[in-house]
Amino acid sequence: MANEELNSGNPKVDIEYRRRKSAEEMRYQVVSFAMMIFLTFVAFIAVGYDISGWFTIPFILVLAIIQVGFQLYYFMHMSHKGHEAPALFLYSGVFVAFITLLAFVTIIWW
Amino acid sequence: MKADEKFTYETWPAAPEKQTLDGKNKFLGFWLFLGGETVLFATLFATYLALKDRVPNSDHYLAKDLFEIPLVFVMTMLLLTSSLTSVYAMYHMKNFNFKKMQLWLGITVLLGLAFLGFEVYEFNHYVHEYHHTFTSSAFGTAFYTLVGFHGAHVAFGLAWIITLMVRNAKRGLDLYTAPKFYVASLYWHFIDVVWVFIFTVVYLMGMVG
Structure with missing residues (x-):
């Protein structure tokens, strides 16, 4: 268990360590969210500008896969x-x- | 460690959702379920792609006539933001802050309700303005089955989260309730994963033609 590895015998140290860990984790989450919003914007703009479908369709599919990667590995903690x-x-x-x-x-x- | 042991901020474990055997099993079983859900939605997506724009005659509207960017964009932003708010809820769960977790889950629920409201409006609009119904064409059936199944997942997720919030309002956080909240938040993220493909494959690809 991740928790057991953290036990140093001094609860104050552990709490300080965990507080920093979860603050760092939260930063990753917010960056992931910003990236996901950005990818969504790009996909909608690509479709809005009506470039050739041969380019747009594979392009927005790739953006969707990257966005789902953020969702799975950061929001759902698969990392x-x-x-x-x-x-x-x-x-x-x-x-x-x-x-x-x-x-x-x-x-x-x- | 007993499931109903009382905790404080200092004694709360770092991974409370996986401290008990019950929690570990829930976590593993739920991911197996999500693997199955992936296959379920893939069959619906595959059917939609095979039947897209398959209509009996030219009186019927096609994907590019129906879908509009602003509505889909607003729905996407609502669901994406609700995914972030449920991340915040789990952040507070891990910090043993029950009140803040409940607050962020509440915000998640409100965003989910707004999403569902827009979806109801959207379906109603298609049915009455375009006569695009579940039985009007193979395209209609495939569209409403796929998007409706996702909408039903949103509705189920909302009912689930609200039930957890109400039922555990007095009990608070312990090693029995933490896995329940954690698994519900995984489900909520998975709903957003499916929506990313819906807005890309159904709406954006539909508008491209």
Whole structure:
């Protein structure tokens, strides 16, 4: 457990350390949020300016994937220790999701 | 460590959501559920992409006629901000500040309600102005199933968070309630993850054509 590693025997030291740790963590969260807002703006502007769809569609998809990365790794703490099993579950889901999407957009036609 | 042990700021563990076996199991099980949710939404996205703009005749409106940037933008900002406010709530949970956690969860709920209000307005607008309904075309069915399923997740998440807040208002934080709040906040973030793909794939790609 992360907590047990922190126990130095002196509770004051531990609390000071944790306070600093969580303040630092919060800064990362706010930076993530700013990045996510920025990526959203860029995506909406790219569509608003009506550049060629061949450029816009892959571009906004990449922005969405980066934004979801921030959400997963910072907001949902996947960058922390002890998230190996969650990563396995999530990426297994993503793998099946990818195959499903690939099938539906390529081998289905009308 | 017992689940109902009383804590102070000094004795509160750094990772309270994973201190007990119950908490560890909730955490693991919930991520497994999110993996399953990923697949569930992928099937809905795949169906939507296969059926996008598939309408029986030219009287029906297509994606590029329906969607408008301002409404989607406001909804996106509301949900994205609510994701940050639930991060703040968990920050206060880890600092054993129950009141502030409740406050930020309350703000999260209000933002979620505003989002849902806009979605109701949006669907109502499509149905009455454009006759774009669940049964009007394959496109309509795929659209309302995907976006409606997400909206239902938002509604469920709101009910969940409100229930936790009310039920534990007097009990406060301990190792029994902390995993519950933590898992609910994970769910709320996941709703935003799905929305990022909805606003990109459904709305923005729909407007591009």
